[in-house]
Amino acid sequence: MDSNQDKCGFVNIIGATNVGKSTLLNKLVGQKISIMSRKVQTTRNSLKGILTIGNSQIIFIDTPGIFKPNRKLDKAMINSAWKSIEHSDITLLILEAVNTINKNTIIISNYLKKKKPSNLICIINKIDKVNHSSLLKITSVVKEHFNCNEYFYLSALKGNGVLELKNYLVNNIPIGPWHYSKDQITDIPYRFIASELVREKLMDRLHQEIPYGLTVETEDWNELDDGSVRIDILIFVHKLGQKKILIGTNGYNLKAVGSIVRKELELMMDKRVHIFLYVKVNRNWDNSPEYYKYLGLDFNVQ
Numbered sequence: 104m105d106s107n108q109d110k111c112g113f114v115n116i117i118g119a120t121n122v123g124k125s126t127l128l129n130k131l132v133g134q135k136i137s138i139m140s141r142k143v144q145t146t147r148n149s150l151k152g153i154l155t156i157g158n159s160q161i162i163f164i165d166t167p168g169i170f171k172p173n174r175k176l177d178k179a180m181i182n183s184a185w186k187s188i189e190h191s192d193i194t195l196l197i198l199e200a201v202n203t204i205n206k207n208t209i210i211i212s213n214y215l216k217k218k219k220p221s222n223l224i225c226i227i228n229k230i231d232k233v234n235h236s237s238l239l240k241i242t243s244v245v246k247e248h249f250n251c252n253e254y255f256y257l258s259a260l261k262g263n264g265v266l267e268l269k270n271y272l273v274n275n276i277p278i279g280p281w282h283y284s285k286d287q288i289t290d291i292p293y294r295f296i297a298s299e300l301v302r303e304k305l306m307d308r309l310h311q312e313i314p315y316g317l318t319v320e321t322e323d324w325n326e327l328d329d330g331s332v333r334i335d336i337l338i339f340v341h342k343l344g345q346k347k348i349l350i351g352t353n354g355y356n357l358k359a360v361g362s363i364v365r366k367e368l369e370l371m372m373d374k375r376v377h378i379f380l381y382v383k384v385n386r387n388w389d390n391s392p393e394y395y396k397y398l399g400l401d402f403n404v405q
């Protein structure tokens with residue numbers, strides 16, 4: 104094999120909700136492209152992150168976390184995660200070092216027994232939370248449920264073990280032409296990143312069912328003559344009561360979210376940003392075909 108030949112591989116990242124998939128994706132590509140939160144069900148659609156090292160290009164796909172779905176939106180999210188397995192060269196199954204096997208991991212284990220991914224790699228994440236002497240025991244329990252080709256132990260949050268994983272992936276992706284240019288790290292437009300950052304901050308600040316009853320969309324994006332950009336962002340909620348809580352007393356919540364997101368986007372894009380946030384009540388936002396299309400999800404999911 105000619106070691107100078109270009110290599111390119113699709114590596115999808117699957118796992119139960121909240122195990123650290125998006126945190127790992129961001130660590131692997133070196134920039135935040137997928138939002139993360141302490142709450143479950145943060146990622147709603149499959150997102151690409153691209154890492155190019157030497158002559159190798161790895162296209163990672165972060166996916167919505169697996170859990171037992173109830174709502175139509177949840178079902179479509181989980182469908183999109185399963186679908187990504189079909190098109191990947193390597194599948195990274197992310198498990199947590201704490202409470203490793205639970206009802207969500209059992210759903211995954213049952214699914215993978217039927218639909219075998221091409222090269223299943225097990226990642227035990229959050230090892231910063233356990234004593235390293237317990238990793239052997241965790242691995243033997245995992246082996247009762249999953250048939251993985253390799254095992255990696257890492258902390259996506261702190262970065263331990265991420266380099267070893269990158270090296271493995273570079274050595275194991277197939278020969279093939281690159282799909283993206285050398286310095287591209289995602290195909291997600293800034294418009295989408297902006298709305299996702301707003302959703303991330305709202306998930307952090309709001310509690311109970313409210314984070315799951317809202318969605319965020321960028322309505323307008325205008326480059327101004329002075330080199331700055333004006334971004335108008337709409338937040339949809341199901342009920343008027345949710346709107347009031349979201350806005351907060353004297354608009355405090357909304358102002359705080361706008362300010363944090365503005366600073367993050369300014370750093371990312373290296374330009375001045377003006378953000379305008381609006382909250383609208385729409386009882387049906389999660390039942391509109393346009394919304395599913397916007398996220399690349401299947402509206403007709405059963």
Ligand SMILES: Nc1nc2c(ncn2[C@@H]2O[C@H](COP(=O)(O)OP(=O)(O)OP(=O)(O)O)[C@@H](O)[C@H]2O)c(=O)[nH]1
Nearest residue numbers: 120121122123124125126140144145146168259260
């Ligand atoms: N201690 C510790 N926490 C971590 C680690 N990796 C991720 N987390 C935390 O776990 C939580 C969930 O992280 P996410 O990256 O949003 O998890 P996810 O799997 O993408 O979640 P969904 O999109 O909801 O499926 C966040 O609070 C992260 O900071 C880790 O290695 N160690």
Ligand SMILES: [Mg+2]
Nearest residue numbers: 124125145146
């Ligand atoms: Mg996620």
